[in-house]
Amino acid sequence: MGEYVVGKLYRAGPGGVVITWTDGSTTAYSAHELIYLKRTPLAIKGRIFRSRRRGVVEYEAPALVPER
Numbered sequence: 271m272g273e274y275v276v277g278k279l280y281r282a283g284p285g286g287v288v289i290t291w292t293d294g295s296t297t298a299y300s301a302h303e304l305i306y307l308k309r310t311p312l313a314i315k316g317r318i319f320r321s322r323r324r325g326v327v328e329y330e331a332p333a334l335v336p337e338r
Contacts, residue, residue, distance in 0.1 A: 273331050274314075280305040280331070283317025290314075 282299040289305075290296045290313040299305055305318065314334040322328055 274307060274311055274334065275320075276307050276310055278307060279321050280307065281319045281321045283319065283330075285316055287314060287316035287318050 282301060282303045282305060284301050286301050286303075287299045287305070288296055289299070289311045292310050292312045294312075304321065311334060314331075318331050320328040320331060
């Protein structure tokens with residue numbers, strides 16, 4: 271889970287993203303929407319990119335699947 275940093279700006283991929291948070295709630299983001307992580311995600315379904323100013327992509331973060 272070290273790939274996702276709380277307090278950083280991310281951008282949803284072209285298919286959108288669904289994030290499941292540690293409290294069990296989920297949030298859906300549309301394609302290319304900006305995402306500011308205010309809390310720790312438990313699972314992320316879809317592609318997500320870390321962004322800098324003006325939408326410059328730093329890298330694509332790996333898929334986040336909860337451990338069983």
